[in-house]
Amino acid sequence: MASKLLVFNAALLLCGERKLASLTENREPRRLLDDVFDGGAVKTALESAYWNFGTRSLRIEFDPSIAPDFGFSRAFVKPSDWARTAVVSASEYFRPPFKDDQFADEAGHFFADIDTLYVKMVSDGADYGGDLGNWTESFARYFEAYLASRIAWKITRDKATVAAIQKELKRLLKGASAKDAMNSGTSVPPEGSWNRARHGRRSSRRDGGSRSQLIG
Incomplete structure (x- = not known):
């Protein structure tokens, strides 16, 4: 099972740096790791693939306080996670999943x-x-x-160490995402691209809260 200290020490090992005795040790490597971790590192890593262990299913009702100017008629606030x-x-x-x-x-x-939308998402x-x-x-x-x-x-x-770590990072991401996909079973795969910027269907009214309900 992963823990913050174990993860930090493994990262330091890849850098050729000695490990931390604790998460409060007064050393620059620990401060650097804290800055990266607290700066959204987990969310960044979760964005890289469809991780089953982080998957959450939601029912989300539309937000009546948001009236799109054109395009789709209903707006739904994404959960903060x-x-x-x-x-x-x-x-x-x-089933069926929505298409683009x-x-x-x-x-x-x-x-x-x-x-009402039903959404399966990776959550942090x-x-x-x-x-x-x-x-x-x-x-x-x-x-x-x-x-x-x-x-x-x-x-x-x-530079050689940095390059080696970058190469290892790509290899580990490919392997981890492939293993995770094998554990998906018969779950519904993602439908097409999730980049909707080209549609231009966006309201300028962003106030109001989400009324999301966990269903699974």
Whole structure:
């Protein structure tokens, strides 16, 4: 099971640096790791693939305080723990999944022409991807390499070490995402690209709160 100290020490090992005795040790490597970790490192790593251990299913009602000027008629506020969208559907069973022309995924909102959306997403919430205890071993190895890649130059000032860590990072991401996909079973795959910027269906009214309900 991953822990913050274990992850930090594995990242330091990749950099050729001695490990920390504790998370309060007064050393620059620990401060660098803290800065990266607290600066959104977990969410960044979770955005890189459709991680099953971090997947959350939601029912989201439309926000009546947001009236899109054109395009889709209903706006839905994304949960604050959203990291990546996997599936959007009108069905609680996520079948069939929405296609590209049935909804838009833009900034902090979803847009569609129905009142209720069912969304399967990767979450960085404390009960999902944000809980290191939920991580798979392969994801933990990838995350360790990601941390190392962020601090390697400041610690080593060695281009060869930085390049080696970057290469290892790519290898570990590929392996971790492939293993995670094998554990998906018969779950509904993501439908097409999630980049909706080209549709231009975005409201300028962003006030109001989300009324999201966990369903699975």
